[in-house]
Amino acid sequence: MNELTILISCPDQVGLVTNITRVLATHQLNIIAMREFVDEANKAFFTRIACTGDFNETAKLKEKLLENLPNGAEVNLIAQKEKQIAVLVTKEYHCLAEILIKNHFKTLGASVQCVIGNYEVLRDFTEKLGVPYFYVDHNGRDKAEFEQELKAIITNFDVDYLVLAKFMRILSADFVQDYAGKIINIHHSFLPAFIGANPYRQAFERGVKIIGATAHFVTDNLDEGPIITQHTSHVDHNFGVKEMVRSGKEVEKKVLLEALELVFEDRVFVSGNKTVVFK
Amino acid sequence: MNELTILISCPDQVGLVTNITRVLATHQLNIIAMREFVDEANKAFFTRIACTGDFNETAKLKEKLLENLPNGAEVNLIAQKEKQIAVLVTKEYHCLAEILIKNHFKTLGASVQCVIGNYEVLRDFTEKLGVPYFYVDHNGRDKAEFEQELKAIITNFDVDYLVLAKFMRILSADFVQDYAGKIINIHHSFLPAFIGANPYRQAFERGVKIIGATAHFVTDNLDEGPIITQHTSHVDHNFGVKEMVRSGKEVEKKVLLEALELVFEDRVFVSGNKTVVFK
Amino acid sequence: MNELTILISCPDQVGLVTNITRVLATHQLNIIAMREFVDEANKAFFTRIACTGDFNETAKLKEKLLENLPNGAEVNLIAQKEKQIAVLVTKEYHCLAEILIKNHFKTLGASVQCVIGNYEVLRDFTEKLGVPYFYVDHNGRDKAEFEQELKAIITNFDVDYLVLAKFMRILSADFVQDYAGKIINIHHSFLPAFIGANPYRQAFERGVKIIGATAHFVTDNLDEGPIITQHTSHVDHNFGVKEMVRSGKEVEKKVLLEALELVFEDRVFVSGNKTVVFK
Amino acid sequence: MNELTILISCPDQVGLVTNITRVLATHQLNIIAMREFVDEANKAFFTRIACTGDFNETAKLKEKLLENLPNGAEVNLIAQKEKQIAVLVTKEYHCLAEILIKNHFKTLGASVQCVIGNYEVLRDFTEKLGVPYFYVDHNGRDKAEFEQELKAIITNFDVDYLVLAKFMRILSADFVQDYAGKIINIHHSFLPAFIGANPYRQAFERGVKIIGATAHFVTDNLDEGPIITQHTSHVDHNFGVKEMVRSGKEVEKKVLLEALELVFEDRVFVSGNKTVVFK
Structure with missing residues (x-):
């Protein structure tokens, strides 16, 4: 069990938090801290999620997240590295x-x-x-x-x-x-x-x-x-x-x-x- | 469409955010702001969710949330009222x-x-x-x-x-x-x-x-x-x-x-x- | 015995504090708080003195202060008035x-x-x-x-x-x-x-x-x-x-x-x- | 011309500032900054004076200050020294x-x-x-x-x-x-x-x-x-x-x-x- 920080930014739309947390659940990841923000002026959504779990398949996780996010999304999976x-x-x-x-x-x-x-x-x-x-x-x-x-x-x-x-x-x-x-x-x-x-x-x-x-x-x-x-x-x-x-x-x-x-x-x-x- | 603030506190366990957001999605609610905190010392979980949607069925929503939360959970649905x-x-x-x-x-x-x-x-x-x-x-x-x-x-x-x-x-x-x-x-x-x-x-x-x-x-x-x-x-x-x-x-x-x-x-x-x- | 605030601004020169305090002593005034500042860039001296004493002769006091200060001095004697x-x-x-x-x-x-x-x-x-x-x-x-x-x-x-x-x-x-x-x-x-x-x-x-x-x-x-x-x-x-x-x-x-x-x-x-x- | 910091503490009484500044004037010292405070509860007076002048005779200056201050006064003359x-x-x-x-x-x-x-x-x-x-x-x-x-x-x-x-x-x-x-x-x-x-x-x-x-x-x-x-x-x-x-x-x-x-x-x-x- 180690820790992963997930950074996502994308155009805002209804249901983003739900979509994202469902993907994480599917990958057996446990959310330990989550922050999000919607920039109303630019209709942009930002989230930072710290979670724990087994991260053998980060490439697959990233792919799955992108599938469930609108076009233009950026997903960044950051392992604990100085x-x-x-x-x-x-x-x-x-x-x-x-x-x-x-x-x-x-x-x-x-x-x-x-x-x-x-x-x-x-x-x-x-x-x-x-x-x-x-x-x-x-x-x-x-x-x-x-x-x-x-x-x-x-x-x-x-x-x-x-x-x-x-x-x-x-x-x-x-x-x-x-x-x-x-x-x-x-x-x-x-x-x-x-x-x-x-x-x-x-x-x-x-x-x-x-x-x-x-x-x-x-x-x-x-x-x-x-x-x-x-x-x-x-x-x-x-x-x-x-x-x-x-x-x-x-x-x-x-x-x-x-x-x-x-x-x-x-x-x-x-x-x-x-x-x-x-x- | 009006706004609802949802306050939840309960014993901490894996998957709470996922469970909660899934229930909200089922009720067609859109999360506009969400904050959560885990008190590690007391193994307690707290979240405040602001969402928009159609709230004819707040009693049912509360019931559904409680069903998906551990024993001892408190759920508070607060409509916009001074x-x-x-x-x-x-x-x-x-x-x-x-x-x-x-x-x-x-x-x-x-x-x-x-x-x-x-x-x-x-x-x-x-x-x-x-x-x-x-x-x-x-x-x-x-x-x-x-x-x-x-x-x-x-x-x-x-x-x-x-x-x-x-x-x-x-x-x-x-x-x-x-x-x-x-x-x-x-x-x-x-x-x-x-x-x-x-x-x-x-x-x-x-x-x-x-x-x-x-x-x-x-x-x-x-x-x-x-x-x-x-x-x-x-x-x-x-x-x-x-x-x-x-x-x-x-x-x-x-x-x-x-x-x-x-x-x-x-x-x-x-x-x-x-x-x-x-x- | 009542209180008087004395505000003085004038061109800076050596001995101002001494001159001023000597005049106050001559008038039997007791200094209870004194602040001063020299603006080096503009060669200007500022002081605010709170004192107690008998103030029948403020006109004479002001005159005496002006006599002991360089040309261009401004002296302001302010009795306690809202x-x-x-x-x-x-x-x-x-x-x-x-x-x-x-x-x-x-x-x-x-x-x-x-x-x-x-x-x-x-x-x-x-x-x-x-x-x-x-x-x-x-x-x-x-x-x-x-x-x-x-x-x-x-x-x-x-x-x-x-x-x-x-x-x-x-x-x-x-x-x-x-x-x-x-x-x-x-x-x-x-x-x-x-x-x-x-x-x-x-x-x-x-x-x-x-x-x-x-x-x-x-x-x-x-x-x-x-x-x-x-x-x-x-x-x-x-x-x-x-x-x-x-x-x-x-x-x-x-x-x-x-x-x-x-x-x-x-x-x-x-x-x-x-x-x-x-x- | 060099700089001297003078620290004085003594029992409070009327005329202290006047007495002190008169002694400094006699020694041809120019006051560049002066702060004072009266501790009303303990009837104690404190002043810090930064001045410039010729300091060959600090011993004599200290003596003169003590002569013009109440019993129990402490006078500290501090030359610029790290x-x-x-x-x-x-x-x-x-x-x-x-x-x-x-x-x-x-x-x-x-x-x-x-x-x-x-x-x-x-x-x-x-x-x-x-x-x-x-x-x-x-x-x-x-x-x-x-x-x-x-x-x-x-x-x-x-x-x-x-x-x-x-x-x-x-x-x-x-x-x-x-x-x-x-x-x-x-x-x-x-x-x-x-x-x-x-x-x-x-x-x-x-x-x-x-x-x-x-x-x-x-x-x-x-x-x-x-x-x-x-x-x-x-x-x-x-x-x-x-x-x-x-x-x-x-x-x-x-x-x-x-x-x-x-x-x-x-x-x-x-x-x-x-x-x-x-x-």
């Missing part, structure tokens, strides 16, 4: 450190295969914690060449997700396309406020009383991808830009790590430009 | 006002039948907002007599829940028994801290940095009933007892109103001394 | 009700002189709670005429602040100028996100995971005035626009009432397009 | 890691001199990050002997504070006395709830909807010392003990690190069994 990730960084350590610490103590829910940075400053720290570090220089090179080198490194590893842990280079549409739905970024503002560069400077100039951060999937529209998690924290007139950055880093790492946990546990669906998150 | 409540108060207005305002503007999700107070101070305000007010004096009377009079008033109304909105008398085990699972109280601390009298004084003396409030079902163990919702808010050394009380009132009304909304939408199960809350 | 306000509304009740309830029970820290609405829907409720209601129709009239009528009503009262409690008309630069620094608005988003119309619809379309509200002073740049308070609350994929609006109303009233409390206690300075808030 | 700390641990890594990461990247506001553990499990990690690790076995030894060895290690370093980062041994009154006001502990509940062992188990049994953590100075009354910071986070029926522990660890590290930042910046006074925290 995700593998690559982390991209620039100079700031706070998100990377949170990831590497949990990786070191085996509480990340994923295994960090490598860290890639466009500076050398985080090499020493990364290697201390036993993870290979690759430096890819962006100076004096065009984006295509830079990204070619990134891909060459990533390809050496079997990677489920790329995590941009304060990686300050904008990736091309082509690169993003190659890893569609697999790149997670932390943006240092509560989007859609302060899109673009220097959000804490913008926040300071505007005199806001909250700052925040947003973890999202990366699409080719910068800062416009589906949002996974967001948090804010309070600031006041005593906060200059420096203090906002410092306080913001605590929010950033919290937001990113929450998003990663949800993604690694297969709790996040992308639906158009939004996410459905079964917490 | 709850009716009585509110018990003493002298503080903040929770009562929040309830009466939402009642006045029809956003409470329930209808306030009457307010009963052991002082007269809130009569004027209650009556301004069109709700009958009953005064029951507790002075110089024993608890049995006092509670007899409460009951005599409540009996005149068709009431689903009694809401203790800062009602400062302790109810007897007998009274609580008569309204088992139907009395909701707001306690002015984050239980189990500061059980008993004067929690803000206790909080001040202890020098805590947070205060809080707890909404719970009332059982015959004072302050020990199943907790529905809790929140805290920050305080600092500038807060004397008075400031804590003032700030605490904001938390109290928030916590109580959240609990009421959940209860009125049939999202709360009691499981032993805990609640299962399907938000 | 603020008076007018509230402007459209159709939504939630912020108005919170204000009128606290006004009724004398816990607002201000006294509501009148409510002015561009619809009649909130008249009945306002009058029940003993406050005069004035209806000013905006249909088929130009803004100048509409605002002329608003002013005609406001002028009848001695009003310290105008509170826009979900007042959905945009005020002209002229009107705003006439009440400079005296108009407080609640905006239904965490500014600067979702400026303009229908922020909850915008939030829904964007798929954000937080919504929020902002209380700010009104300037002639719409939604751009100095921010006093902001809060956010979490939403998820289950929230449609309607649920966001409902949840947002709870944040709006919390944010507005916090801002009002701070303003009514003379804890808020405006510094350029920002506020300094001595909590 | 604090030095020792960290005590048992087996859990989450608080230690947060401290060592910030120590490694020089953003802790203190310098970790050593880590002492009553198990060996955290040695490897500690040493990777360049900090000496000392193992002190508690098995089969009485507390006096165990603590003697702790002290022998600590004495080798010049240490301002001992941080108990999930150190699961109870220290004797003697040990605590030797480091009075210098030991900071993280307790895994929102005190005073769930005092003692296994707070998450207690929280689970009680069915609470929030969990929390408390950072406090250690006194010889277990879990009763002056509280510095507290936070809570929400849980629901889906949280077993394991999930509460996991979620609680995030709160614990946030609470402890916030407390340490405040202490390292000399923002925390102890007043009886409470703290005054000038944020």
Whole structure:
């Protein structure tokens, strides 16, 4: 007896839950947790089912589910297997450190295969914690060449997700396309406020009383991808830009790590430009 | 086509979701939202299902569900009908006002039948907002007599829940028994801290940095009933007892109103001394 | 012995605190609380001092303080006197009700002189709670005429602040100028996100995971005035626009009432397009 | 020109702020930030003043301040100097890691001199990050002997504070006395709830909807010392003990690190069994 997570998305219609649970019953599977959601605007149905049973015949199970679902259904059967990730960084350590610490103590829910940075400053720290570090220089090179080198490194590893842990280079549409739905970024503002560069400077100039951060999937529209998690924290007139950055880093790492946990546990669906998150 | 909420609790066993959804399919009901939970410690299963369909035969549906569930199952079929409540108060207005305002503007999700107070101070305000007010004096009377009079008033109304909105008398085990699972109280601390009298004084003396409030079902163990919702808010050394009380009132009304909304939408199960809350 | 609040803002220079406290000592005043802030970017100094003493000679005290402060200093001596306000509304009740309830029970820290609405829907409720209601129709009239009528009503009262409690008309630069620094608005988003119309619809379309509200002073740049308070609350994929609006109303009233409390206690300075808030 | 932080506590009386600021003016010191608080219950006055100036004569300044303050005053002049700390641990890594990461990247506001553990499990990690690790076995030894060895290690370093980062041994009154006001502990509940062992188990049994953590100075009354910071986070029926522990660890590290930042910046006074925290 082992555990299986079943993810299904399809056009909505009457009787989906009944159809799905009947197929599972036929395969002697026991549902231990089930969540579903209907996106009324897009007439789309999403479900996440955790079940136990004998899974010799997952191919047949998937086939049976698809037979009982409308055209356009996507069925994903996920056995308990740790995700593998690559982390991209620039100079700031706070998100990377949170990831590497949990990786070191085996509480990340994923295994960090490598860290890639466009500076050398985080090499020493990364290697201390036993993870290979690759430096890819962006100076004096065009984006295509830079990204070619990134891909060459990533390809050496079997990677489920790329995590941009304060990686300050904008990736091309082509690169993003190659890893569609697999790149997670932390943006240092509560989007859609302060899109673009220097959000804490913008926040300071505007005199806001909250700052925040947003973890999202990366699409080719910068800062416009589906949002996974967001948090804010309070600031006041005593906060200059420096203090906002410092306080913001605590929010950033919290937001990113929450998003990663949800993604690694297969709790996040992308639906158009939004996410459905079964917490 | 109208909407029905189905609440089921029963001993846990394999195949419950499948059994239930099959019965619903047989009755041509369409599931629009479904939540379930297994309390592993108590081997108990809970589900809340919102569905649409033709409900001429709810008696038969209930029978069919019970046939397909283990012994000891409770099945509750709830048509869309506004709850009716009585509110018990003493002298503080903040929770009562929040309830009466939402009642006045029809956003409470329930209808306030009457307010009963052991002082007269809130009569004027209650009556301004069109709700009958009953005064029951507790002075110089024993608890049995006092509670007899409460009951005599409540009996005149068709009431689903009694809401203790800062009602400062302790109810007897007998009274609580008569309204088992139907009395909701707001306690002015984050239980189990500061059980008993004067929690803000206790909080001040202890020098805590947070205060809080707890909404719970009332059982015959004072302050020990199943907790529905809790929140805290920050305080600092500038807060004397008075400031804590003032700030605490904001938390109290928030916590109580959240609990009421959940209860009125049939999202709360009691499981032993805990609640299962399907938000 | 009574209490006085002293507000001072002036260009920053060395020795201000010393100069100020020496003058207070000369007048036999006892400082019971003192807060100060230097806005480094604008080289501006702000202080709020609560003190007790004999205040027969406030004119002389003010003069003495000004003598000991740099050119351009503003000194404000505020005796304990309740603020008076007018509230402007459209159709939504939630912020108005919170204000009128606290006004009724004398816990607002201000006294509501009148409510002015561009619809009649909130008249009945306002009058029940003993406050005069004035209806000013905006249909088929130009803004100048509409605002002329608003002013005609406001002028009848001695009003310290105008509170826009979900007042959905945009005020002209002229009107705003006439009440400079005296108009407080609640905006239904965490500014600067979702400026303009229908922020909850915008939030829904964007798929954000937080919504929020902002209380700010009104300037002639719409939604751009100095921010006093902001809060956010979490939403998820289950929230449609309607649920966001409902949840947002709870944040709006919390944010507005916090801002009002701070303003009514003379804890808020405006510094350029920002506020300094001595909590 | 350099910076000095002045901490003063003394019995409250009229004119203290004036007296203090006059002395500072005489010494040509410029006040850049000043906070004060009067504990009315204990008639005690506290102030924290950050100022700039020429500090050749701190001894004379201290003397002058004491002359102008009531008997029993404590004056503390603190030059900008990084604090030095020792960290005590048992087996859990989450608080230690947060401290060592910030120590490694020089953003802790203190310098970790050593880590002492009553198990060996955290040695490897500690040493990777360049900090000496000392193992002190508690098995089969009485507390006096165990603590003697702790002290022998600590004495080798010049240490301002001992941080108990999930150190699961109870220290004797003697040990605590030797480091009075210098030991900071993280307790895994929102005190005073769930005092003692296994707070998450207690929280689970009680069915609470929030969990929390408390950072406090250690006194010889277990879990009763002056509280510095507290936070809570929400849980629901889906949280077993394991999930509460996991979620609680995030709160614990946030609470402890916030407390340490405040202490390292000399923002925390102890007043009886409470703290005054000038944020």
